[in-house]
Amino acid sequence: MSDFRISRRGVLAGSAFLLASTALPGTLWAQTPTKGGRLIVASDSEPRNLNPAIVASNGVFFIASKVIEPLAEASFDSKDGLEPRLAVSWEGSEDGRSVTFKLRENVTWHDGKPFTSADVAFSALQVWKPLQNLGRVVFKDLEAVDTPDAHTAVFRFSKPTPFQLIRNALPALTSVVAKHIYEGSDIAENPANTALVGTGPFKLAEHKAGEYYRLERNDKYWGEGEPHLDEIVYRVLPDRAAAAGALEAEEIHLAAFSAVPLADLARISKVPGIEVVTKGYEGLTYQLVVEINHRRKELADLKVRQAIAHAIDKDFVVKTVFLGYAAPATGPVPQNDKQFYTKDVPAYAFDPAKANALLDEAGYKRDANGTRFKLKLLPAPYFNETKQFGDYLRQALAAIGIDAQIVNNDAAAHQKAVYTDHDFDLAVAPPVFRGDPAISTTILVQSGIPDGVPFSNQGGYKNAEIDALIEKASETIDAEARTGLYREFQKKVVEDLPLINVAEWSFITVARDTVKNVSNNPRWAVSNWADTYLET
Amino acid sequence: MLLLRRRLIGAIPVLLIVVIGTFLLLEAAPGDAVDAYVGMTGGDAGLIAELRQTWGLDQPALARLAAYFWSLAHLDLGYSVTFSRPIRDVILERLPNTLLLMGSATALSFGVGSLLGIAAGARPGSFRDRFLSIGPLALYAVPGFWLGLVLTVLFSVQLRWFPSSGIETIASGKTGVSRALDIAQHLVLPVTALGIIYLALYLRVMRAGMAEIWRMDFVLAARAKGISRRRIVWRHVARNALLPLVTILGLQSAAMLGGSVVIESVFSIPGLGRLAQEAVGSRDTPLLLGIILVSAVLVILINLVVDMLYAVLDPRVGASEESS
DSSP: OHHHHHHHHHOHHHHHHHHHHHHHHHHHTTSSOOOOOEEEEEEOOOOSOOOTTTOOSHHHHHHHTTTSOOSEEEOSSSGGGEEESSEEEEEEOTTSSEEEEEEOSSOBOTTSOBOOHHHHHHIIIIIIHHHOTTHHHHTTTEEEEEEEETTEEEEEESSOOOHHHHHHHHHHHOOOOOHHHHTTSOGGGOGGGTSOOOSSSEEEEEEETTTEEEEEEOTTOSSTTOOOOSEEEEEEOOSHHHHHHHHHTTSOSEEOTTOSOHHHHHHHTTSTTEEEEOOSOTTSEEEEEEEEOTTSTTTTSHHHHHHHHHHOOHHHIIIIISTTSSEEOOSSSOTTOTTTOOOOSOOOOOOHHHHHHHHHHHTOOOOTTSOOEEEEEEEOSSOHHHHHHHHHHHHHHHTTTEEEEEOOOOHHHHIIIIIISOOOSEEEEOOEEOSSHHHHTGGGTOSOOOTTOTTSOOSOOOOHHHHHHHHHHHTOOOHHHHHHHHHHHHHHHHHHOSEEEEEEEOOOEEEETTEESTTOSTTGGGSOOTTOEEOO | OHHHHHHHHHHHHHHHHHHHHHHHHHHHSSSOHHHHHHHHHOOOHHHHHHHHHHTTTTSOHHHHHHHHHHHHHTTOOOEETTTTEEHHHHHHHHHHHHHHHHHHHHHHHHHHHHHHHHHHHTSTTSHHHHHHHHHHHHHHTSOHHHHHHHHIIIIIIISOSSOSSOSSOTTOOOOHHHHHHHHHHHHHHHHHHHHHHHHHHHHHHHHHHHHHHHTSHHHHHHHHTTOOHHHIIIIIIIHHHHHHHHHHHHHHHHHHHHHHHHHHHHTTOOSHHHHHHHHHHTTOHHHHHHHHHHHHHHHHHHHHHHHHHHHHHOHHHHHHHHHO
16 A cells, blocks of 8 residues: 555656546446445544443444434435434424324344334433433423334423424434343443444444444344445544544544644645545534633623623634634524524624723723733633633733633543532633534523533523523424524523623544545434445 | 562552552542543533442542552452443553553663663763764653654654554454564554653663773773773673663663653553543542552562662672671
């Protein structure tokens, strides 16, 4: 392989010829994918619990979504943005108290047992509702799941529950696990949480701690002719520079979730045979947010919050921190969301003069050193970008006379300082928008959340009007009316600034050009990869 | 054997201090294992309380330390909540990789370092001496991770002579000699990166020792007898200068262990160093205590071996220890 590369680099004419020759079969084979092969991808973590029905997070999905499937998956062009997986159809009742799922027939678990509605009922009532990080919120009113036959499951809710929410929750929250594996055991500590058994296109064959996960083709998969690959291997590469190096050295085929740092993209995109793909994360938008502790007297003042919003140059942040791989945010719902987003909200243009005037008006005059007051700023450690934005914010605040002291913590310390001890004035957070504001967005501004809940309103913010809107939307069945309420919600949030939305970003996939069908759905990295193939 | 027994008994208070110190340090660090876990996955208040209870983190610190010592007294290192496995298994799985990396790197830095030291110390003050003294010192000043990255870019990405990361080819199904060769190939870059850094130390000590011995009377006597310079360098000067190097070898084993944390991360080698880093990040106190205990025992054992070696090389040392 190395000889091939050297010749391609050395001889210019040869390289043109080779490029043409690889491009040609590429178009011809688009119809008939190559069978077999081992796809090697980079993975930066080894989750403690690999069960996506319990831990609905991207780190788990990245591996587990190939083994355990949800009822439906996100899609670019199907109705409601959904494509059937274990369910073939779903329908909500008029009164919002039930949802009927028709399930796929002739599906078997990896251990050979048939998949039935009993598995769905068990997963919903015993796993999603009581144990799952997101399901505990969305399925809190799920009362029973009726199974009139082996391929019908009827979800019954004690309170009217918007079908729109359930639909939007299907891709991330409804991974189905096998009843016969979990029944009668301590579900949270069941060994099958790491030795997964699912219905997906791949079986978990082997995990060597610190080295790799190996997934093997499920020969009995329900998808016609799928999967194409024989194996998927996740190589554990904790060092970010290692993923880029391994890609260039052709030791791995693909690095998702921006495993290759943004700063390396410009260089690596010029390497022949490597493609940088920005599509395929539309369903997993991350939001760069300034969390505010409203217990601080100064920050409880709306004028001060407005001043901070005016002090942040969002375009500059997008250009320098994200190197252009992001968009400026207008409010708590990202612009790429087709259902709920509204741009009809107040705008806070970058205007330090106005910010200074607002602070003067609020009565916080500059002292002899030009400082109005001091703040403690805690950037979340999870991403390079959140830390870099923390540095930017410190400078932006200095320009309007606010002296922010940065406190850097690791993940555990940050979680405790911000979400349990409330020992912060401003924090930089990266919450995720998961297709519906009720899943993990309204919780960021809602009042009455107990201490210690991560990625929630721990800033002591309380606004009866916003709380009422959230409450009302949670029981509004009509999708249009519900959407209207969330548009109102966005407006109110941006008006009152319980937090400041700065930017929205997704991840980047870097792959060798031999990997085909990359990023063909809005949650590609965490979908099942049944149609992915390797061109030989 | 008296030396052996005395050393082992003397090690116990050291180990106790190490365990208590580490425990207190981790207690002082903000956030616990549950914070680290939900910080990655999310979860509500009920889930957090349940986890804290199942993982025993609702107990007071003293009770947890007492429980740890109790299980330690039964030679049980405990259970890791981050790996959901017994800590003994987790550590035993990674220990060989670290030992292989450390051992090879030590051999490299000791071997090459002392040889270069002999070359430099053969003619103290010569051009060769100056050149050899400055070059490795510059390498000593280089951060380990940077050297690792440079080696990767050069030898894995550009030249493709060696794999960029890992301890062996994944899921290759290789066994026996071909597997050993595969591992050796994967170890070339990390061992070089780790070994080169510590090389300067051996070189400097060797060279300094030789420069001193050149001035001694027995060397003068040897020269007066007309023995060839080469023979004086190897048989008389180098051999005597080698002794302090053996001492450093023992001391350096601890530093090597520290350096392997960085190198294991850069080269994605599943070893103890990387495990320790993960244990701190996830606030897995028993796991970190286990790693530190094993490392401390390792360093004590290495120093013991070095001391016994010393006694063999220099009979005066063994004699004084036995008689005191």
